[in-house]
Amino acid sequence: MGLPLRKIRRAHSKAELSALLFLLILPSFSFARSVSEQELKAAFLFNFLKFVTYPEKSPLKKNNSFVICNFRENTFEGHLKRLLKDQRIGGKHVLEKTIGTPESANSCHLLFFPKKTMNLPFVINDLTHRESLTVGESDEFLKEGGMIQLFIQNKRVRFSINTQAIQQAHLSISSNLLRLADRVYSPEKKQPQ
DSSP, rough: OOOOOOHHHHHHHHHHHHHHHEEEHHHSSOTSSSSOOHHHHHHHHHHHHHEOOOOTTTHHHOOSSEEEEEEESSSSTTHHHHTTTTTTEETEEEEEEEESSGGGGGGSEEEEOOOOOOTHHHHHHHTTSSOOOEEEOOOOTTTTTTTTEEEEEEEEEEEEHHHHHHHHOOOOOHHHHHOOEEEEEOOOOOOOO
16 A cells, blocks of 8 residues: 555655756766766756746846856866756856956856865955855865855765855755755854954
């Protein structure tokens, strides 16, 4: 005898959601070959955009395309560009570019910081109230004000989310993505001294 429909609906576990995200992440990869770490990270960046909503009045919302920016260097060895070819989100093309300064980030929907980004706290501080989703790899990325940290654990790409930083940028993030996160970081506001 089958489970009642209510119990089936409640049975969505983190593993099931992870499997669903994995299927969403790899829309254009062939399963006949292994996928590199950089390809997986590129796929995560692309899919993060699907789970974020930008404010209605944001200039980014009005753009004809989504833009994923690499800060100072492109570490994806062409994988991101190949993944984005012919991909759309909400009917909009998704483009990639590399920028060198926070001031250049005005058109970036997602801004990626490689692990070895110098002066990261100062850069993140310059971006605090911009409506760009920030994703980085450094161990201290979330504590320094970044929004999503990518990391490797047990040979798998994982991510953690800083909800306070996302709220400060007036972005909305899907509860499905929050459930998939390895850790949801919400730092307490510092008390005035």
